[in-house]
Amino acid sequence: MSILVGSYTRLLVQGITGKEGSFQTRRCIEYGTKVVAGVTPGRGGEEAEGVPVFDTVAEAVAKTDANCALIFVPAPFAADAVLEAAYAEMPVIICITEGVPTMDMVRVRRFLKGSDLTVIGPNCPGVITPGEARVGIMPGNVFSKGKVGVISRSGTLVYEAVAQLTERGVGQSTCVGVGGDPVIGTTQVQALRMFNEDPGTEAVVLIGEIGGVAEQQSAAYIASEMRKPVVAFIAGATAPPGRRMGHAGAIIVGAAGTASAKKEALRAAGATIVDSPAEIGAVTAGLVGARP
Amino acid sequence: MRFYEFECKLLLAKMGVPLPHGGTASTPEQARQLATELNAPVVLKSQVLSGGRMKAGGVKFADTPEEATNAAAEILKLPIRDQLPVCVSVEAKAAVAKEYYLGVTYDALAKKPVMIFSDMGGIDIEQVAEEHPDHIATQHFSTLVPYTDFRAKELIASLGITGGELTALTGIATRLVRLFQQYDMTLAEINPLGKLEDGSFVVLDCHLDMEDEARERHQAVLDALGISPDETRQGRPPTDFEIRGAQVDAVDHRGVAGRVVEFDGNLGLVIGAGGGSLTIFDAVQKYGGKPANYCEIGGNPSVNKAMELTKLILSKPGVEKIAVIMNVVSNTRADIVARGVIKGVVESGHHPAEKISIFRIPGSWEADAFKILGKYGVEYCDRSVSMSEAARRAVEKTGA
Numbered sequence: 001m002s003i004l005v006g007s008y009t010r011l012l013v014q015g016i017t018g019k020e021g022s023f024q025t026r027r028c029i030e031y032g033t034k035v036v037a038g039v040t041p042g043r044g045g046e047e048a049e050g051v052p053v054f055d056t057v058a059e060a061v062a063k064t065d066a067n068c069a070l071i072f073v074p075a076p077f078a079a080d081a082v083l084e085a086a087y088a089e090m091p092v093i094i095c096i097t098e099g100v101p102t103m104d105m106v107r108v109r110r111f112l113k114g115s116d117l118t119v120i121g122p123n124c125p126g127v128i129t130p131g132e133a134r135v136g137i138m139p140g141n142v143f144s145k146g147k148v149g150v151i152s153r154s155g156t157l158v159y160e161a162v163a164q165l166t167e168r169g170v171g172q173s174t175c176v177g178v179g180g181d182p183v184i185g186t187t188q189v190q191a192l193r194m195f196n197e198d199p200g201t202e203a204v205v206l207i208g209e210i211g212g213v214a215e216q217q218s219a220a221y222i223a224s225e226m227r228k229p230v231v232a233f234i235a236g237a238t239a240p241p242g243r244r245m246g247h248a249g250a251i252i253v254g255a256a257g258t259a260s261a262k263k264e265a266l267r268a269a270g271a272t273i274v275d276s277p278a279e280i281g282a283v284t285a286g287l288v289g290a291r292p
Numbered sequence: 293m294r295f296y297e298f299e300c301k302l303l304l305a306k307m308g309v310p311l312p313h314g315g316t317a318s319t320p321e322q323a324r325q326l327a328t329e330l331n332a333p334v335v336l337k338s339q340v341l342s343g344g345r346m347k348a349g350g351v352k353f354a355d356t357p358e359e360a361t362n363a364a365a366e367i368l369k370l371p372i373r374d375q376l377p378v379c380v381s382v383e384a385k386a387a388v389a390k391e392y393y394l395g396v397t398y399d400a401l402a403k404k405p406v407m408i409f410s411d412m413g414g415i416d417i418e419q420v421a422e423e424h425p426d427h428i429a430t431q432h433f434s435t436l437v438p439y440t441d442f443r444a445k446e447l448i449a450s451l452g453i454t455g456g457e458l459t460a461l462t463g464i465a466t467r468l469v470r471l472f473q474q475y476d477m478t479l480a481e482i483n484p485l486g487k488l489e490d491g492s493f494v495v496l497d498c499h500l501d502m503e504d505e506a507r508e509r510h511q512a513v514l515d516a517l518g519i520s521p522d523e524t525r526q527g528r529p530p531t532d533f534e535i536r537g538a539q540v541d542a543v544d545h546r547g548v549a550g551r552v553v554e555f556d557g558n559l560g561l562v563i564g565a566g567g568g569s570l571t572i573f574d575a576v577q578k579y580g581g582k583p584a585n586y587c588e589i590g591g592n593p594s595v596n597k598a599m600e601l602t603k604l605i606l607s608k609p610g611v612e613k614i615a616v617i618m619n620v621v622s623n624t625r626a627d628i629v630a631r632g633v634i635k636g637v638v639e640s641g642h643h644p645a646e647k648i649s650i651f652r653i654p655g656s657w658e659a660d661a662f663k664i665l666g667k668y669g670v671e672y673c674d675r676s677v678s679m680s681e682a683a684r685r686a687v688e689k690t691g692a
Contacts, residue, residue: 107437107438
């Protein structure tokens with residue numbers, strides 16, 4: 001089992017004719033993802049990467065039964081692309097684009113309130129269910145099929161952590177990059193809940209970083225509802241306050257944003273804290289191995 | 293409130309919609325200068341507040357600055373539906389390959405704004421709607437979520453348009469909706485929107501109507517266009533009497549005493565409110581009376597407003613008497629109107645009992661009103677006398 005994407009995924013790529021879009025679409029297809037449609041306004045009727053291109057998401061969905069959207073549209077137009085997919089009622093919408101204005105994302109979240117559609121990202125590496133579907137930009141070869149769910153704000157740290165897990169023979173159910181922006185479609189808590197309810201997931205690796213209070217919210221969820229072990233790593237222990245470090249959301253404002261505050265909250269909630277990504281593999285292997 | 297075409301184009305330019313090169317001329321000489329600067333064949337268009345300019349001879353083409361000068365001279369003195377143009381526009385003539393229609397307005401049935409698109413634009417758009425419904429696409433949209441590109445794209449693509457045409461039209465349509473929403477328009481229309489031989493798009497003609505009730509919110513934009521609050525932009529320009537009526541209503545924000553329309557009769561009307569005014573106006577004419585004006589009072593106007601309105605009406609040459617009639621009032625106070633009207637008559641140098649043919653405002657504070665009226669010997673009545681009967685008595689006293 002898995003969450004969000006799998007062998008059932010019929011992928012539609014928005015921005016498929018762009019440089020990044022076409023390259024990553026090719027990689028998704030190579031991984032075995034079922035890509036059924038592309039959308040680029042004005043390019044309807046063409047083909048890209050062997051996939052039919054449509055002018056609108058609505059038309060693409062009507063003609064191909066796509067059920068998941070992957071977005072590579074440039075930042076100024078990305079939120080509109082998410083809205084277009086949402087309007088066409090795509091159940092899962094994954095936005096890779098970095099640099100989407102916060103105001104745009106607030107509008108998207110408001111629009112989605114009360115709907116059962118899931119938006120992942122923006123500014124994220126996407127979602128992968130090893131052996132089934134790669135919907136994003138992750139390097140497919142580091143992943144292996146298994147029972148550990150991975151949630152990360154950072155893209156590259158997922159690859160690092162997963163490489164460690166795979167090395168130790170610990171496979172993954174699904175890996176979700178929720179994104180590094182302050183306002184994202186799916187929060188850590190929402191991703192934790194999905195893994196908590198997924199019978200194919202036995203443990204979760206949570207990779208957080210400085211800034212915001214998402215990890216504290218995760219800690220509260222873990223303490224009250226999480227039935228599966230969580231291993232957590234927080235990046236940015238030595239970051240100075242007030243400076244944006246990497247991601248737009250990675251800026252310490254107030255005491256809650258610091259790595260130590262986040263670690264403390266997660267530890268108190270019962271998560272196992274590791275201080276280096278190198279330990280993620282060993283610690284998780286120990287936890288999962290300890291379970292029958 | 294309707295905008296002149298050149299004003300519409302200034303507003304569209306603010307939104308980034310592509311327009312032809314050119315400007316406006318108030319004299320033939322200015323038209324010559326513009327044509328010389330453009331250094332190309334030009335189209336000259338009469339700037340009046342009505343459609344049908346082409347058929348009325350208000351649109352002319354000119355290949356040289358001399359021709360443009362003559363064409364401007366002719367257009368500037370040609371009235372269209374009794375209106376002389378405020379100026380003439382002079383624009384480079386575009387090599388149009390195809391014409392489109394884009395319009396935004398309210399759908400009163402659905403109670404939502406609606407976007408309309410056609411790939412058969414031009415002066416016969418109504419006919420297209422009837423004969424080629426498959427060439428017209430419509431789309432309702434929400435005012436809660438900002439209108440964005442993908443919605444416009446869906447509308448335009450629904451007529452089978454793709455390629456560069458789709459992306460160019462999408463941008464223009466989205467901007468037109470933004471303009472509609474941003475400036476409280478009741479109609480925002482680009483027709484025709486021309487696709488030129490080189491594939492680019494340009495607005496050939498357009499029509500914008502701003503909701504009168506929202507004008508105050510857009511004072512800065514209207515100021516920038518040089519449109520004063522006095523300009524009603526109705527079918528005919530307002531008379532001085534009507535302009536002064538609007539000024540009366542602007543004295544303060546308490547209630548309404550205005551919406552004055554001028555007529556030629558001898559019976560001045562101080563009447564209210566909306567439906568009441570219409571009914572009373574009808575009744576006066578039914579009994580052979582000749583109204584000097586239409587007006588509306590309501591919403592409990594101040595003594596001052598009622599007085600100024602009365603003075604204005606009495607100042608009109610030929611007004612022999614006034615009739616003060618309203619339906620049963622609730623929030624408007626009969627005594628306040630009575631005081632205002634009497635004060636207005638007295639300050640105009642007349643005797644209330646002579647000038648006021650009848651006072652029929654039943655309802656709130658009527659006892660106080662009747663006391664005041666009685667003091668001045670003015671004929672008044674309560675709700676036992678119908679509006680129609682009150683009108684009849686006023687006509688009888690005034691004479692036709």
